[in-house]
Amino acid sequence: MAPATHVKILIIGAGPAGCGTSFFLSKSGIPHTILEKAVFPRDKVCGDAISGKSCYVMRTANAPWLHEIFRKEDQFLPSRGIQFVAPNGKALDIRYPDALRPGEKAPGFTVPRLRFDNFLFSKLDAQFADVQQDVSIKSVSKEGGVNKIVYQQHGEEKILTADIIVGADGDKSIVRKAFMEGNEARKTDSVGLRAYYTGVTGLHENDFIELHFISEALPGYLWIFPLPEGRCNVGIGMLSSRVRAKKINLRDVFQKALQTNPALRERFKNAELQGKILGWGLPMATEREPVSGEGFLLTGDAAALIDAFSGEGVGNALYSGMLAAAAIEKALAENRTDAAFLKQEYDAQLYRRLGDEIRISATLQKLCNYPWLFNFVVNKAAKSPELRNTISGMFSDLDLRDKLRKPSFYFNILFNR
Numbered sequence: 001m002a003p004a005t006h007v008k009i010l011i012i013g014a015g016p017a018g019c020g021t022s023f024f025l026s027k028s029g030i031p032h033t034i035l036e037k038a039v040f041p042r043d044k045v046c047g048d049a050i051s052g053k054s055c056y057v058m059r060t061a062n063a064p065w066l067h068e069i070f071r072k073e074d075q076f077l078p079s080r081g082i083q084f085v086a087p088n089g090k091a092l093d094i095r096y097p098d099a100l101r102p103g104e105k106a107p108g109f110t111v112p113r114l115r116f117d118n119f120l121f122s123k124l125d126a127q128f129a130d131v132q133q134d135v136s137i138k139s140v141s142k143e144g145g146v147n148k149i150v151y152q153q154h155g156e157e158k159i160l161t162a163d164i165i166v167g168a169d170g171d172k173s174i175v176r177k178a179f180m181e182g183n184e185a186r187k188t189d190s191v192g193l194r195a196y197y198t199g200v201t202g203l204h205e206n207d208f209i210e211l212h213f214i215s216e217a218l219p220g221y222l223w224i225f226p227l228p229e230g231r232c233n234v235g236i237g238m239l240s241s242r243v244r245a246k247k248i249n250l251r252d253v254f255q256k257a258l259q260t261n262p263a264l265r266e267r268f269k270n271a272e273l274q275g276k277i278l279g280w281g282l283p284m285a286t287e288r289e290p291v292s293g294e295g296f297l298l299t300g301d302a303a304a305l306i307d308a309f310s311g312e313g314v315g316n317a318l319y320s321g322m323l324a325a326a327a328i329e330k331a332l333a334e335n336r337t338d339a340a341f342l343k344q345e346y347d348a349q350l351y352r353r354l355g356d357e358i359r360i361s362a363t364l365q366k367l368c369n370y371p372w373l374f375n376f377v378v379n380k381a382a383k384s385p386e387l388r389n390t391i392s393g394m395f396s397d398l399d400l401r402d403k404l405r406k407p408s409f410y411f412n413i414l415f416n417r
């Protein structure tokens with residue numbers, strides 16, 4: 001076996017969380033190594049909706065990357081709003097508030113992850129990032145307090161030791177499993193299916209993404225997200241506990257909804273499925289869990305940071321990568337990789353910025369258990385421009401979103417205040 005090579009910073013996984021970490025390490029001139037099991041371009045099961053938060057991180061990393069995306073409308077479809085369809089079939093269109101910056105055409109966009117992740121991957125800076133693909137990690141461990149990784153690449157076994165490991169290796173993170181004592185295998189709290197279709201009719205004239213809160217999926221939903229090139233990403237997400245308890249076959253629920261739901265069946269009459277219907281887990285953020293420890297940090301899905309209400313995870317993956325890089329920069333400057341330091345510089349910063357949002361989304365997800373409440377809000381909003389404006393504002397204003405958690409919000413709608 002080859003002798004161990006030592007690196008200061010090792011990132012495992014080159015999805016949005018790993019790329020996000022790498023972008024900001026490179027910006028600060030910090031050399032690092034990335035080990036990735038796949039070979040890019042690689043697919044990731046997802047709804048393919050890239051939010052304003054993702055745009056914020058990309059803008060902070062390198063604004064011209066976003067301009068490049070918005071110049072290629074044939075590949076990245078600008079996303080300007082969202083349509084909620086309540087369990088009673090009533091639709092509510094909400095345009096995102098758009099305070100656009102020069103070079104940007106919309107607050108977000110949709111793009112197949114195969115293309116988006118490859119875009120991010122192509123922006124890794126070879127001057128600072130030593131990227132190794134097609135690796136198979138055999139073990140992640142600590143020996144004498146030192147992080148040790150044994151992996152195979154092209155039939156050869158290699159060993160790396162690292163001062164800090166960033167777990168950016170997704171929902172089945174082996175870094176989490178190896179190091180997160182007592183919380184190694186976080187159960188995936190939702191499962192989702194994704195399918196690509198052509199020929200879906202009745203799409204919104206401004207390509208709004210659609211969330212259908214059909215009663216069979218609550219508190220999850222079925223989605224239709226228009227993509228470039230006349231395709232749609234269509235999928236469904238549901239709580240794993242519900243799937244298990246009621247022995248639900250999610251694929252059957254999904255296909256039956258497309259064939260029989262009154263709001264969907266006509267629209268899918270001539271639609272054609274492209275490829276297979278694929279499933280994946282969604283580790284949701286529901287509370288403030290530890291996301292670091294002695295010599296390691298977890299980011300993105302490895303840290304279970306998917307928004308419990310919207311199912312959005314790319315934004316938090318990129319965002320946590322950005323914060324992980326900032327924590328690492330401090331750790332190197334002060335020569336500290338101990339658990340207490342990383343907790344203060346990473347966990348505390350992450351929850352200071354995302355904690356309120358996580359709390360609010362977890363409550364909103366629970367509210368979706370009540371179809372009548374959903375129907376009630378959508379019915380009222382359909383008639384009230386003020387209420388529609390309030391809901392639109394919730395996409396950018398957390399204080400407004402917090403209102404949704406409070407009984408007074410519903411009381412005020414009831415009495416039109």
Ligand SMILES: Cc1cc2nc3c(=O)[nH]c(=O)nc-3n(C[C@H](O)[C@H](O)[C@H](O)COP(=O)(O)OP(=O)(O)OC[C@H]3O[C@@H](n4cnc5c(N)ncnc54)[C@H](O)[C@@H]3O)c2cc1C
Nearest residue numbers: 013015016017037046047048049169170192300301313314
């Ligand atoms: C059905 C579904 C729909 C979704 N829809 C949306 C949506 O519309 N918008 C949104 O923002 N989010 C959505 N999400 C969530 C989003 O896909 C994730 O939150 C996001 O991909 C997390 O990024 P990540 O970098 O943490 O993990 P990943 O994207 O999973 O990347 C992890 C990387 O690590 C690599 N890796 C894994 N294991 C190893 C290993 N052992 N060694 C080396 N490399 C490894 C993988 O190959 C991969 O490249 C959805 C998720 C699902 C399942």
